[in-house]
Structures are given as C-alpha cells and as structure tokens.
Amino acid sequence: MSEWIDRLAKTVAGRTSRRDALKFLGGVLAGGLLAGFTDKARAEDDDGDDKDKDNDNEEINKACQEYCEDCPHAPGGVHGHCIRFCKRFLRNNPKGKLCGTCTAKNPFTGCALGATCCTSKGVAAFCTNVNTDPKNCGACGAPACTGTTPGCCAGKCVDLATDNNNCGKCGASCATGTKCTAGVCQ
Template sequence: MEFTKIILALALTFAVTVAVADQSPLPSTRASRFLQANNPRAAGHCRRNGESCSVGGGTTSFCCGNMCVNLATDHNNCGACKKKCKYTEDCCRGECVNIAFDKRHCGTCDHRCLPGYFCVYGMCNYA
C-alpha cells in the first residue's frame, strides 16, 4: 500500500512537471534586424533629450530617454521629460489632472462640464 502511494505521488509530480514545461517560452525582447522594420517597439527611437521627432501619423513629439513621446498625453512624461503623473491622475494637454473631479477634464481628457455643473467621480453633476 505504501509503495502504491509513492508511485502515485511520483506520477503526479511528473505530470505537473510536463504540463508546466510544455508552456511556450516568453518571446525575446531583442528583435533581429530583419524584424525591426515590423516591430512597433523598434520605431520611435531618438538620440538627444529635448529634440523634436515625428511619430507615425505626423504627430510631433519630443525625445525623452531615447524614445519619442507625446508630452501632451504620455502618463510618464507629462508636459516634460520624466514628469510622471500620480496613480489617480491622467495626462491631459501636458498637465496632470484628476479626471474624477476636474470639471475641464471630467472622466476623460477635454470633456468639459457645462457651466454650473460639477465633476464628481468622473461624471458631470453626479447624484
């Protein structure tokens, strides 16, 4: 009886090991030169902080940390390089705002509440 339990435990351990090992490996973060033309992470690199660069669609952005970013909407570079918005804030027009209570950006960027209404929990005139 004891021998059967040991064999069963070994069989279960083997089955779990095979199931875990069968998962496909994570993709490499390094892309070959052949694939860089189709890799969205490969595009948008720049060399000098503060220089202007163009991202697809013709939108103008700036170089921050060797990446082209839009300072008007980037949560980690809001209005300036390395100016990170708090967890409860969003980057609207280069300014960190709390979209749950800001009547100029209520619930989302550029959604202005009507005059006399307040923004509460991301909705104009809640309650």
C-alpha cells in the same frame, strides 16, 4: 454551340492528352507561385547584410548609416538589423525622428510625427507624446501625474475624476452648476 467548342479544343490541343495538359498547367501555376515567393523575399532583403536593394534616397541612407554607426558589427551584432529597421521606419514615417543610439539590447528606436524622443541615463530611449502621457506629462522625465484618475491633458497633469474642465477624459467640460465626481459631471 458546345460541339463547336469541343472541335476547337481538339484542334488546338492536337495530340496533347488531358493528363499532359493538366501537368503543364500545374507546372506553370507552381512556377508562378514560387516566383512570387522569391520576389517577396528579395524585396524584404532580410538576408543579414547591410545592403538594402530598394534604392532608398541618399538622405535616408546617410541618416541610417550615421544612426547605426555605433552598433556592434561582430558576429551576432545588430548593425544590419539597425540599418534595415531604420530604413523601413524612415520610408514609412518620412517626418519621423530617429531616437537615442543603437545598442545590442535596443538596436533601433524611431518616433513617429507628434511623439517626443525621451532619453535619460540608464534608461533605453523611448518615444512618447508629452501632451498625453501621465508618466511624462509636459516633458520627458517629468514627475508622474497623481490623483484618483491621473491624466495628462495638453501637457498638464489633471485628475480626470474631479477636474471640471477634463471630467472623465481630456476636454470634457462640465456645464455651469455641475461638478465632476468620479469622472462624471453631476
């Protein structure tokens, strides 16, 4: 059987030496590898301009143009970064929300579904879950929760060390006749 394969290989190869065949194969593999890298780079579109070649829908394009409108355009500006981050965010989080405004220091903030966009004077916009964040419990800018082990459960401040309905973690209730001590029902 192996003699038949050898004869077939010699017939197909003709006058091509092994060295020439390996050079050809190496060239094909290297070309394929380089083509893969250039396609990836082209798809990421991080060339610094505002043109994104991925054919986003008009809604994403319009939302990002409006959000990034006030970004610095000058050399060293962040307008192009804002556009790219915005489009990437909205593609990956279609129900997400754009948060705050573009500045040189913070070119883009986007909140995933379930998060709230918090903005206040003198502080960069940020996203948080006001149902679980003890520093913004119930609303953005609300006073931080206090206690031995402060927690925020369903938008209300609790002390996870002593709360019988939230003992050690939100929703962990102590059985009748037991008490929450140091985050453990006893």
